[in-house]
Structure formats: structure tokens, C-alpha cells
Amino acid sequence: MTAVSTPGPETYGPDRRALFESEATALYDEVLAAGGLPASDERIAEGGERHRPFALLAELGLLRRDDATDTWVAEDPSTIQSRVVSPLGQEGARLLDESSQWARAFAGLSTSWRRSPQSAGQGPFTYLHGEAIDPFLAGLVAEAEDELLTAQPQAGRDAPSLAIATERDTAMLERGTRLRTLYQHSARRSSITHQYVAAVTARGAEVRTLDEFFNRMIVVDRRVAVIPAADDLRTAIAVREPSVVAYLVDIFERTWERGRPFANRESSMMKDIAAEQRAMTIRMLIEGHSDPVSAKRLGVSPRTYAGYVADLKEEYDAETRFQLGYTMGTRGVSGNETPGVSGG
Template structure:
């Protein structure tokens, strides 16, 4: 006898064996069949027992038998299709809600165009800052920028907000910056300087950052990016903390005493960059000083070491270990 795989078997294969074909042909010809009936004919419904005579089987037209077997499958398919439609309809409602809320939510990074927009945003962030303000400023700040920053600093410090600011060592000899630092320091602000500062950034409560718009760096455009992505702002705050730990504190004594420039530190950094192969212009840009100042530091070192060329000076400096 033939064997028909169960409905759950691979590919759900169903077919009529040779014996089944012969028996079915005989049943059609004689009107019925009896004896051993191949299982394939019974599984496919091509033969059915005659009423009152269970040993006699009558032929069933193929289309009728196929319809009988297909009906529950078609019902199951329709039920699954309806379930799929209901599922999509249910998610379409919440998807529309999600998109609407996302559009109304604040974007993690936004472009601020124009000085007026940036200034208004700074004041908004200043007024909402509750615990800490951190800022990093490579290079000298224009007197106008310092004048605009002073009332914002005063507003936060008087409210008990901690303020920490990083500058390059060159700020210690920049008059307008010293004036600003002295006034803010008197209110409780903290300042430190380093050879290089990683970049310009303003951080409010370690949750919002303001950075320059990089495409216009050094140009005439006045644009900035406001960043509110927790991961990015947290990373910037950690970078600031690391730089702050390495920087040198700026302290003020009596009102007439200002912090002395870190001449030795500055000269050592100039020479270290020179040994690494940087040009005077590149060193001046990185350390926020004039190329003339860089050249003077290199000249004095050359005289001290008795070198006759820049390459020889670099070799002697590296060999001496004085820059370590």
C-alpha cells in the first residue's frame, strides 16, 4: 500500500501511487471499488464509503475532492490574512502617534544660524542652568565676546552655579581675557590653562553643549550647533574633565597681582612641537601665539644648545631629554 506523508511533513507532498491510479480508474469504470483500497485515494478523498456498505467505495470527482481538502486551508489562510490586516492597522495608529511625537520632540543636534540666534540661545541656556557650566576656549577671545559673556557668568555664579573655564597658556598675557578672568574669579569662577585646548565648547549641566559649526570654521559665517544627545554631551563633558585635570590653575592674589605667564611651559611646548616637525606657523596656530614669538623661542634654544640648523637643534633637544 502507498504511504502519504502527514500534512506537517516537508513540502506537504501528496500524490496518487500507481496502484491508486489503477483502482481509481476501475472505480470510475465500474461505478465502485472494494477490497484493499490504497491509502492515497482515501487521504485525497477520491474514494468514499458507500452509505450502508462500508466495504464498497464510490469514486469522487477530483474537483470535488480537491475543494473538500482545500476548504479548511483556505479558511485558515483567510483568517491569517485578516489577522495580518488587523495587526498592520493596530500598528499604523501607534506609528502615526510615534512620528508625530518625534517631529515635535527636540532634535539631538540643531544648527543655530546668526549671532542673534546664538546669543538668544546662550541666554536661554544660562537662565536654565542649575548646577555647572563648563567652557573651553582655544585662542584669545575678542573683547566683545568677553563683554557679552560677563553678565551671563555673573547671572549663573550669583545663582550658585559652578563655572569652570579652560584657556590656553597664552591667555595669561592677554589683557582683555585677564580682565574678564579677574572679574569672574572674584564671583567664584574657576580658570585653568594648558598648552593646547581641545576645542571651543560650552556645556550646561552636562546635558546641553554648544559647539562651532565646523564647515564655517575660520570663515565669516556665525553659526553653531546645539547638541542635546546625552551620549555626545557626556563624552564632551568627560573630555573637558580630563583636560581640566591636566591644566594649570589660574590664581589671583591681591587686586594688583595677576597670574604670571607660564613662559617656561610655553617655551617647552614650542620646542616639543618643533622637534615633532611642525612649522613656526603651525605651532603659532596651535598655541595661539604669533609666529615671531615662536621664532624667538626657537632662536634662543638654538643659541643655548649651540646648534647651527633647525634639524640639529631638534636632534640635540630630543637627545637631551629636557622636553620630557
């Protein structure tokens, strides 16, 4: 019987998972359906076409050799899964903690730099590139004394970045600093965003959502704002010019007033949100934006946006987008109607 050692987190990375998903699972299903795989099968021999996925299954313990029949048989994956998943989860948690520790270690140096004459000599605008952005933000948030304002479009907030943001922002809130965050309505469908919102609102933060598209923005104590310098988010600008920061804060405040509380799940409000997203879809169609642009403006995937358009086609009994546009035009539908009111 082949011995299987307990894997470390470095053992099973993206490449081996790709092999597992693309080839090994199919071979496992084949073995399971056939009741076994002869050890003499040439496909699994060294150099054979199925050797790599077979070797991975054997290493994982998903295939066990039955010496009595000289056959490889399938094992219950539920007894194997924890040996792979648990170490990866533990390593992920360790890396997140280590990342936070490094951010705190750099925060003191960042504070010293920003208060030094050299920093002042850089002027009111500082360009940040790539990996320099997150440490800079961590240092700013660590220094926040009064209030943090953030505008976060749904796109781009993945699980690792939200996990780091949760630890960073809850620590800030526990120091007594206020936090207000804006998302697009589409963020309400994200489970990881719900987890983040639950963590920060439990400590006094306020979170709202809006149908409109907006760019990412962070403002610390109304003295420094960080905004993207390009669409790919790999370059950011730290703005210290008081008049520009005040202008950005004014935009945030006006947008905030139109937002809807994230925690409010009343059916009437959810209907209003659905109506706002429908209206924005209509405006995107009328204005002639491409699907990728429209999806980005709504903060959803192109597939979800296509679903919104399909719903409108069904609602207006249209087979093509041209027919949909014509029908909405003849009924006076513009996407600017009061929620709940459409052309008749």
C-alpha cells in the same frame, strides 16, 4: 577761525580713523615741525593731494587758522582727544547694554522653543550658523541652573565678546550657578582676559589654564553642549544626545584636573608654565608642524611662536631649525621630559 562742532559717535568710524593714522598724523607732525602751514599751500586746497587729511585735522581742531599770519598751526591733541574718544566709549557701553537687553528678551522665547514639541523633533543635534550662535548661547546660559563648563582657547576672545561674556556670566553666577572655565596658558598674558577672570572669580567661578590645545566647548547643566562645527567658528553644533554630552564632560574633567589655577601667580608655578610651553614648542618642531599650526596649538601669535623658536636656537647654539632639530635629537630632547629637566 574754523568752528568745530562736537562729534557724535557715528562721525568717526574705521574709515576716518584709517585716514587719520595713515595720512593726517604725518601732516600734523609736518605742521608741528615747521611751526605752521601757510593757508595758501596748494596741497591743502580743494582737490589738493593733502586736502583730505588737512580737512580732517581742521575738523578735529588739531589745526587752527591764525588769521594774523594766515597760517594753520597745530593744537595740543590732549585737549581734543576726549571729544572723539569719550562719545565712542559711551556709545560702545550703550550698545553692549542694548545687546544684553535683546539677549534677555530673546531668552524667554528660546526657552519656550526648546521645551516645545517642535524643538524635540529636531533630534539630538542642532546646527547654528553665524549670528544665530550668540543669541542661542545667551539663552542657554540664562537657563543654566546648576553648572556651566567652558573651554576657551585664547584665539578669538576679543574685548567686545569678553565684555558681553562678563555681564552674562556674572549675572549667572549671582543666581547661584557654578562656573568652571579652561584657557590655554597664553591667556595669562591678555589684560582683557585678566579683567574677565577677576570679575567671575570674585563671584565664585574657577578658572584654570593648560599648555595643550583644545577646541572651544560650552556645556550647560550637563544636558546640552555647544561645540564648533568648523575651524572658522562660524558654525556650531548644539548637542543634546546624553551619551555624547557625557563623553564631552569626561574630556573636560580630565583636562581640568591637569590645569593650573589662573589666580596662582607663585614664581614656582609660573616657571612650570614656561617649561610646559617650551616643551610644547619642542614637540611642535619635532612633529614638523608649520608655524601657523604650531602657534594655534600654543594659543599665541605666529610672531610669538617664532620668538619661542628663536629662544631655543639660542639655548642650543643653533643657527637654523635643521641644526636645532639635530642638536636636540643628539641630546635626547623630545619635549616630553619632566619640567625643569632637559638633555645634557
